[in-house]
Amino acid sequence: MTVSIVVVSHSEKIADGAVELATQMAPDVMILAAGGTDDGRIGTSLEKVLAALERAGGESGGEQAGAEQAAAQPSGTVVLTDLGSAVMTAESALEFLANPAGVLLADAPLVEGLVAAAVAAQGGADVQAVREAAEAAAGPPRQPEPARTEATDAGPVSSASPDCTGDFELVNQAGMHARPAARVAGGLASLDAEVTINGVDGASMTGLMTLGAGKGTVLHVEAWGADAERAVEYVGGLVEAGFGEP
Amino acid sequence: MTVVLDVNWAVKWLTLCAQAMAEHRVELIELDRAIGDSDHGENMDRGFQAVLAKLGEATPETPGAALKMTAMTLMSKVGGAAGPLYGTAFLRAATALGDAGEIDPGAWAGALAAARDGIVARGKAEPGDKTMVDAWTPAVDAARAAADGDGADVLSVLVAAAEAAEAGAVATDPLIARKGRASYLGERSAGHRDPGAVSSALILRAAVGAAA
Numbered sequence: 275m276t277v278s279i280v281v282v283s284h285s286e287k288i289a290d291g292a293v294e295l296a297t298q299m300a301p302d303v304m305i306l307a308a309g310g311t312d313d314g315r316i317g318t319s320l321e322k323v324l325a326a327l328e329r330a331g332g333e334s335g336g337e338q339a340g341a342e343q344a345a346a347q348p349s350g351t352v353v354l355t356d357l358g359s360a361v362m363t364a365e366s367a368l369e370f371l372a373n374p375a376g377v378l379l380a381d382a383p384l385v386e387g388l389v390a391a392a393v394a395a396q397g398g399a400d401v402q403a404v405r406e407a408a409e410a411a412a413g414p415p416r417q418p419e420p421a422r423t424e425a426t427d428a429g430p431v432s433s434a435s436p437d438c439t440g441d442f443e444l445v446n447q448a449g450m451h452a453r454p455a456a457r458v459a460g461g462l463a464s465l466d467a468e469v470t471i472n473g474v475d476g477a478s479m480t481g482l483m484t485l486g487a488g489k490g491t492v493l494h495v496e497a498w499g500a501d502a503e504r505a506v507e508y509v510g511g512l513v514e515a516g517f518g519e520p
Numbered sequence: 521m522t523v524v525l526d527v528n529w530a531v532k533w534l535t536l537c538a539q540a541m542a543e544h545r546v547e548l549i550e551l552d553r554a555i556g557d558s559d560h561g562e563n564m565d566r567g568f569q570a571v572l573a574k575l576g577e578a579t580p581e582t583p584g585a586a587l588k589m590t591a592m593t594l595m596s597k598v599g600g601a602a603g604p605l606y607g608t609a610f611l612r613a614a615t616a617l618g619d620a621g622e623i624d625p626g627a628w629a630g631a632l633a634a635a636r637d638g639i640v641a642r643g644k645a646e647p648g649d650k651t652m653v654d655a656w657t658p659a660v661d662a663a664r665a666a667a668d669g670d671g672a673d674v675l676s677v678l679v680a681a682a683e684a685a686e687a688g689a690v691a692t693d694p695l696i697a698r699k700g701r702a703s704y705l706g707e708r709s710a711g712h713r714d715p716g717a718v719s720s721a722l723i724l725r726a727a728v729g730a731a732a
Contacts, residue, residue, distance in 0.1 A: 317563075317599025320592065320607065362604035362642050366595050369611060 275349050277395040277404045278304040278330035281388060282323055282355045282364050286310030292354075292388050299456035300392035306330055318363040320370070327351060327367060327377060350376035350401030352391055354408060356384045376401060380408035386480060387411045393456045393479045397463025411480045437502035440495045442509065446516035449488035454517040455479045461508050467499035471509065523675045523731045525623035530583035531575055534590055536726035538568035544722055551715040555702035559600055560715040567598035567606070582621055587614035601700065602716060605639050605652065606723075612638035625667035625677045632681055633660045643699060650695035650702060650709060652716035658684040659724055675731050682724040689717035 279296070283289040289309025296305050306326040311317040330351040355361045361379070368374040378401055380387055387408035394407035444450060450458075459479040462469050469476035471493050472485055487493065493513060497505040523529075541548075541564045548561030571593045580586035587610045595607030616634035617627060636656040645651040662684035666677045690713065697709035700716070 311599045312596060315599060318603070319597075319599070320595035320603070322596075359601040359604060362601060362608075363595065365642060366604045366608055366611070369608070370592070 276303050276398065277349045277401045278306070278351045279388065279391055279395060279404070280306050280308055280323070280326045280330050280351055280353045281384070282318060282353060282360045283307075283309040283384065284316050284318055284356055284360055286314060288356065288384070292385055295385070296388045296392035299389060299453060300396035300460070303392050303395040304330060305388075305392060318360045320363055320367055323353075323363055323367040324370060327353075327371065331376065350378065350404075352395075352401060352404045352408060353377060353379045354382060354384055354388050354391065355379070378402070378405045380405045382408040382411055389452065389456065390478075390480050393460045394463060396456075397460045397477070399463060407478070410478065436496035436498050438497045438506045440506040440510050441492050442495065442513040443492050444487055444489050444513060444516075446519040447489055448519060449491060450482055450485055450493075452479075452483060454512065454519075455482035457512060457517060458482055458509055461512075462505055465499075465501040465505050465508070467497045467501040467505040469495065469497045469502075469505045469509070471495050476505070476509065523673065525583065525628065525674050525731065526621055527580055527583050527586060529623075529730050530586040531579070533727050533730035534568070534571055534575060534586060536729045537723050538572045540722040540726050541565045541568045541719070544718075548715050548719055551713055551718060554712045555697065555705055555709045556715060557600075557701055560602060560719065563598045563600045563602055564719050567594045567603065570594075570597040582617070582619055583623055584614045584617040584619060587611075587617065601643070602719070605643050605716070608638040608642045609635035609656075623674065625672040625674050628674060628677050628681075629660070629663040629667040632656070632663050636660045645699040648695060649699040650692050650697040650714050650717075651699050652714070652720040654692050654695070654714065655685040655688040655717035655720035655724075658688040659720075675728075678724075678728045678731055682721070682728045685717075685721040685724040689713060689721045692717045 281289045281292050286309040289307035293305045293307045306329060308322040308326040311319050312321060353364050355364050364379055368377060371377065380391065390411040391404045391408035394404045399407065456479050459477050459482060463477040471482060474481035474485060495506050495509050545561040545565045548564060549558050552558045552560035571590050574589055574593050580589055591607045591611035591614060594610065595603050598606065612634040613631040616631045617623060620627065639653060639656060643651065645653045647653055647657045659681040663677050663681040666672055666680035692714040694710055696707055697703040697705065702709045
């Protein structure tokens with residue numbers, strides 16, 4: 275079961291809309307909205323947040339949430355919030371939880387962070403990694419290079435060369451927008467490979483989106499690791515099919 | 521007549537809180553209109569009316585249980601920032617009191633300190649930021665001093681806390697807000713009383729009324 279996500283917003287519509295958007299990119303992830311007050315006003319409600327956290331934690335054990343499943347360790351939940359008091363309400367909810375260990379608050383922009391977190395969860399990332407994905411959405415794109423130079427320090431340049439590479443031209447009208455970026459990042463996250471696309475981390479949806487790659491742009495894919503070839507093929511397949519878009 | 525801070529006192533206290541919020545609703549709205557978003561009176565009134573409704577459904581067994589129920593209700597019904605702030609205050613006070621059936625002077629001072637610490641942890645405000653912390657901090661200090669005095673009785677500790685909170689609220693008038701919505705106004709926030717400090721003083725004054 276993937277990590278679940280709870281969205282806390284002052285507005286019911288914002289929470290529902292953000293969930294709708296993220297669900298489109300991560301259909302297998304449980305993403306729950308806790309927006310507005312109990313009586314539909316602008317504000318946040320502890321009861322709504324607790325109910326969402328309960329569902330997120332309880333149902334991640336299986337379809338038949340019984341007493342046995344409740345004892346099973348759920349995969350964890352990441353909470354995204356909008357403004358000030360939503361953060362306070364989410365923090366308060368953690369204080370009420372019997373076992374808050376698997377619940378992490380992400381300090382991230384709501385929409386960008388949620389989409390990045392949802393894609394990471396869809397790719398099978400653990401609860402820490404899902405939070406990191408959300409929080410990275412606020413900063414500059416992540417560059418996976420440092421780890422690589424460390425592994426090859428003082429070695430010949432050739433040893434740093436990728437195990438597999440490929441060049442693919444974007445053929446769909448909209449290029450590398452949110453949905454394609456989610457599919458690329460989500461798929462790569464589940465492979466045993468480090469992948470860069472035009473220099474950014476291929477498993478980072480926000481990184482891919484910052485490329486601003488439109489139709490006609492050639493994506494240079496470099497991959498390292500056991501699944502390097504599969505990773506390049508995966509990206510190539512999606513790009514050449516135009517992500518199933520016109 | 522000996523004053524006993526038991527669950528009956530706690531229920532009366534919360535009932536008087538609801539009365540005070542209803543009576544001062546317009547005043548709190550006006551204060552908040554000057555430096556905030558004018559919803560504080562509305563929100564506090566709604567929150568404590570919900571607490572009253574909960575008290576009507578079931579009678580809590582201990583003061584701590586009454587405060588915990590209040591915490592949950594305020595956090596769910598108030599809506600604005602005051603919800604989690606007051607909710608955390610009542611929750612931390614409830615935790616400090618535990619299962620005790622009666623509150624002695626030291627326990628009340630301890631509960632107030634726990635409440636204040638909860639507000640600070642949640643809202644990250646410090647004394648002098650023109651927030652409810654400016655009512656709570658002097659109240660905690662005064663309650664502690666009164667509780668540590670010779671032959672301290674609970675009523676004098678309640679009174680000390682309420683008076684210090686009221687003075688603390690008045691002392692927010694000249695301050696420039698550094699936290700919350702009022703901080704957007706910068707220097708223009710000076711010359712207005714902080715609504716959160718005022719509602720805090722009302723709550724601590726109601727605690728005295730319940731023991732009288």
